[in-house]
Amino acid sequence: MTQYELDDAGVVVIIGSGAGGGTLAHELTRRGVDVVLLEAGKHLTAEDFVNDEWGGYEMLSWLDKRTASGDWRVARDHPATPSWSCQVVGGTTTHWSGCCYRLIADEMRARTVYGDIPGASLIDWPITLDELEPYYDLAEAKMGVTRTNGLPGLPANNNFKVMYAGASALGLHASTGRQAINPIPYDGRPATIQDGFTVTGDKVGSRWSTLNVEIPRALATGKLELRPQSRAVLIEHDQAGKASGVVYVDAAGTRHRQKARAVVLAGNCVESSRLLLHSASGLFPQGLANGHGNVGRYYLRHIIQTVWSVFDKPVNMHRGEIMTGVVNDFVRHDPARGFAGGYYVELNSMGLPTTAAFLDPGWWGRDFAGVIERYAHIAGMLLSGEDMPQAGNCITLTDELDAFGVPVANIHYDEHPNDLKMRSHGYKSMVAIHQAAGAKRSIEAPAYPASHNLGSNRMSARAEDGVLDGHGRAHEVPNLFIADGSAFATGGACNPTLTIVALAIRQADFMAGQMAAGAL
Amino acid sequence: MEGIKAHKDPKLPPPIEVAEGPEWVEALTLLDRDVAHTLLAAARTLYPHDGLPERVYRRVVLHFDRMAAHSPAAAQSFAEFVDRVDAAMPLPFRELSESYRVAVLKGMETSAAFRLVQRSTVRFLYDDVEVWQAFGYEGASVHLGGYATRGFNDLDWLPDPPAGI
Numbered sequence: 001m002t003q004y005e006l007d008d009a010g011v012v013v014i015i016g017s018g019a020g021g022g023t024l025a026h027e028l029t030r031r032g033v034d035v036v037l038l039e040a041g042k043h044l045t046a047e048d049f050v051n052d053e054w055g056g057y058e059m060l061s062w063l064d065k066r067t068a069s070g071d072w073r074v075a076r077d078h079p080a081t082p083s084w085s086c087q088v089v090g091g092t093t094t095h096w097s098g099c100c101y102r103l104i105a106d107e108m109r110a111r112t113v114y115g116d117i118p119g120a121s122l123i124d125w126p127i128t129l130d131e132l133e134p135y136y137d138l139a140e141a142k143m144g145v146t147r148t149n150g151l152p153g154l155p156a157n158n159n160f161k162v163m164y165a166g167a168s169a170l171g172l173h174a175s176t177g178r179q180a181i182n183p184i185p186y187d188g189r190p191a192t193i194q195d196g197f198t199v200t201g202d203k204v205g206s207r208w209s210t211l212n213v214e215i216p217r218a219l220a221t222g223k224l225e226l227r228p229q230s231r232a233v234l235i236e237h238d239q240a241g242k243a244s245g246v247v248y249v250d251a252a253g254t255r256h257r258q259k260a261r262a263v264v265l266a267g268n269c270v271e272s273s274r275l276l277l278h279s280a281s282g283l284f285p286q287g288l289a290n291g292h293g294n295v296g297r298y299y300l301r302h303i304i305q306t307v308w309s310v311f312d313k314p315v316n317m318h319r320g321e322i323m324t325g326v327v328n329d330f331v332r333h334d335p336a337r338g339f340a341g342g343y344y345v346e347l348n349s350m351g352l353p354t355t356a357a358f359l360d361p362g363w364w365g366r367d368f369a370g371v372i373e374r375y376a377h378i379a380g381m382l383l384s385g386e387d388m389p390q391a392g393n394c395i396t397l398t399d400e401l402d403a404f405g406v407p408v409a410n411i412h413y414d415e416h417p418n419d420l421k422m423r424s425h426g427y428k429s430m431v432a433i434h435q436a437a438g439a440k441r442s443i444e445a446p447a448y449p450a451s452h453n454l455g456s457n458r459m460s461a462r463a464e465d466g467v468l469d470g471h472g473r474a475h476e477v478p479n480l481f482i483a484d485g486s487a488f489a490t491g492g493a494c495n496p497t498l499t500i501v502a503l504a505i506r507q508a509d510f511m512a513g514q515m516a517a518g519a520l
Numbered sequence: 521m522e523g524i525k526a527h528k529d530p531k532l533p534p535p536i537e538v539a540e541g542p543e544w545v546e547a548l549t550l551l552d553r554d555v556a557h558t559l560l561a562a563a564r565t566l567y568p569h570d571g572l573p574e575r576v577y578r579r580v581v582l583h584f585d586r587m588a589a590h591s592p593a594a595a596q597s598f599a600e601f602v603d604r605v606d607a608a609m610p611l612p613f614r615e616l617s618e619s620y621r622v623a624v625l626k627g628m629e630t631s632a633a634f635r636l637v638q639r640s641t642v643r644f645l646y647d648d649v650e651v652w653q654a655f656g657y658e659g660a661s662v663h664l665g666g667y668a669t670r671g672f673n674d675l676d677w678l679p680d681p682p683a684g685i
Contacts, residue, residue: 052528052532052659
């Protein structure tokens with residue numbers, strides 16, 4: 001592997017190797033840019049992964065302490081882990097279940113289309129869907145998204161048969177949807193064997209991740225140095241206010257300072273906002289790139305909830321890929337529904353260990369026991385919908401320091417009335433689908449720790465409305481970028497990974513262009 | 521459940537061994553035997569599956585024992601939990617009938633000690649391969665070739681969706 005000197009100020013330093021950082025590393029290196037990729041977690045391989053829900057959780061998760069406040073139920077159910085992502089080379093792409101849907105044009109013009117919603121701080125994206133679409137095309141090709149680039153859809157599994165029967169009976173439209181999981185061999189990766197364990201690392205490699213696609217290809221260019229177990233703790237800047245390097249701690253606990261031509265944060269919402277806030281200085285007293293107080297603000301986590309229903313006959317939802325189903329009828333903004341924005345109903349399965357843990361945390365007794373004993377007869381669905389950005393929903397620093405001397409982050413989230421209306425509407429839709437397929441009992445399960453973390457360093461046309469411009473570059477620091485979901489101007493409804501990847505490819509084009517022009 | 525076979529990933533350690541007789545408590549490393557018996561009664565009251573054998577609940581308590589040995593804070597919480605449930609009624613908790621045990625637990629649902637015991641019971645009970653077998657969760661599959669030829673689409677009580685949907 002190529003190695004760069006710590007005082008080499010010609011490298012781009014990327015913090016985080018997930019969907020955004022891992023993709024950007026590949027896209028920059030293949031354009032000839034020198035990149036150092038810092039990843040807090042270990043470099044694991046398919047051999048290391050296990051087919052086990054808790055085993056995988058403990059192996060992959062970012063388990064450092066966080067605190068939670070606000071009226072969201074997650075603050076009660078999961079007070080020390082309100083947000084969830086992975087700490088491993090490949091980031092949360094080692095966990096994801098592959099859903100790949102595009103934002104729609106209305107979602108990228110949310111303020112214009114939804115109007116002025118009291119209590120919400122909606123903006124339009126500083127870029128349009130037309131500008132993003134060529135990059136969605138590139139993202140789908142590299143990820144091998146089903147039903148694009150000549151790939152078929154994934155086949156219907158047991159859980160989908162239930163969804164399809166119920167949705168069809170109600171006149172709704174269900175399909176197995178689009179996933180970055182191979183139905184047939186594609187791009188050197190095998191077809192799925194329907195093992196049902198993409199969420200614990202994917203031992204087979206049929207699902208795209210930065211671990212198995214982007215990072216190996218970036219290394220093959222000879223332009224990437226990957227430094228696993230390297231925890232970024234501070235971003236430094238020069239007297240002119242440009243980012244100059246990153247301080248990080250290696251596996252042995254030794255501190256290093258890597259100089260940089262440009263710095264890119266891609267550590268998921270909480271870590272990227274936390275690092276910016278912690279990197280305060282005389283020139284940036286409120287934190288780096290935070291002159292308008294927007295770093296950490298407008299945090300979004302999507303409307304996520306599940307419905308689990310018990311049927312007379314076996315479903316065996318655990319067999320096969322876990323999210324191969326979607327109902328698209330509620331995606332478009334429709335004021336007649338009484339709330340702004342839309343949602344996807346997606347197939348969802350879990351094994352017995354996590355079904356029991358997330359069915360309704362805190363529920364115990366004979367009623368719970370009677371439901372969970374019927375595990376083999378349970379079908380599941382998940383809702384992913386747009387939540388409203390609010391000024392008070394934010395990531396802040398607490399007085400408590402972690403093992404690296406960085407303040408522990410607090411995540412505050414209050415639900416907006418629009419969020420509650422969408423939740424209620426969504427539960428009704430999901431229960432109706434299962435009931436139409438013959439469900440005997442349906443459980444409306446709450447959100448689990450947020451995994452669609454978005455918006456806390458958002459893009460905005462005007463500097464006072466956000467943190468970044470339309471290329472993910474800080475309004476206030478010309479060589480500081482963000483390549484994770486925190487850059488989203490608004491959340492949209494769909495699973496965010498495809499959009500994060502498309503934005504990272506677009507960002508690489510921009511950065512390489514600026515470098516070639518001598519401007520970066 | 522008949523017709524299925526539950527599998528743990530072969531890379532994981534085997535389940536904790538537990539004796540069938542009263543000598544099972546000899547496997548405890550840190551927890552007091554009375555504390556262990558009370559926690560056993562609590563686990564069974566929280567998640568009462570009449571069809572499951574005693575040993576799966578004993579394994580949960582042996583996991584609690586490991587937690588307590590690993591974390592003094594957890595050990596303290598288990599001790600507090602047992603003190604509270606035993607002080608709630610004129611009889612020790614484990615001698616109470618089920619309805620009284622339920623009432624005692626309902627009275628302390630908001631406490632940190634209850635939360636630890638309840639969440640930890642879920643964590644370990646439903647991760648037990650014998651419970652998987654009983655409730656029909658087959659578990660690890662890659663080492664068996666996945667479910668592609670082992671029933672991922674074998675549901676036959678609803679019509680099959682159109683091909684390619």
